[in-house]
Amino acid sequence: MVQIIKDINEFKTFLTAAGHKLAVVQFSSKRCGPCKRMFPVFHAMSVKYQNVFFANVDVNNSPELAETCHIKTIPTFQMFKKSQKVTLFSIKRIICCYRSGFMSNLCLADDGNE
Numbered sequence: 001m002v003q004i005i006k007d008i009n010e011f012k013t014f015l016t017a018a019g020h021k022l023a024v025v026q027f028s029s030k031r032c033g034p035c036k037r038m039f040p041v042f043h044a045m046s047v048k049y050q051n052v053f054f055a056n057v058d059v060n061n062s063p064e065l066a067e068t069c070h071i072k073t074i075p076t077f078q079m080f081k082k083s084q085k086v087t088l089f090s091i092k093r094i095i096c097c098y099r100s101g102f103m104s105n106l107c108l109a110d111d112g113n114e
Contacts, residue, residue: 002026002039002046003055008065011057015083018053023080026056027071035075042077 005011005025015023026042028035039056046054059066059074069078069085079086 001054002043003053005055005057005062005065007062008068011055011065012083014053014055015080018080018083020082021051021053022086023053023055025069025078025080026054027059027066027069027076027078028056028074029058029060031060032074038075 003014005014011025014025024042024045026035026038028038030036042054042056046052057065057069059071
């Protein structure tokens with residue numbers, strides 16, 4: 001399930017709830033064509049990887065959060081663990097992770113390492 005994040009407080013709560021688990025956040029806009037095409041893929045990943053927390057932030061509705069997270073282009077995907085940003089993903093990498101079972105396990109598997 002993809003959680004919709006509307007503001008910084010919800011974002012902090014989401015990251016706190018994820019704790020030691022991986023959290024993947026998609027920054028997008030309802031008016032963005034590539035964002036619209038990515039959402040079904042992102043949703044499918046949230047169903048497949050239920051041990052990973054997934055969220056979406058609409059940058060038009062949450063400009064302050066987008067600025068805080070240094071979002072320059074959309075869609076942008078950022079990964080967090082223990083409330084700290086680990087990495088960000090391009091659309092190409094997200095699609096690769098989704099399509100390739102081996103790669104997706106490397107990309108999103110939570111191996112318990114801290």
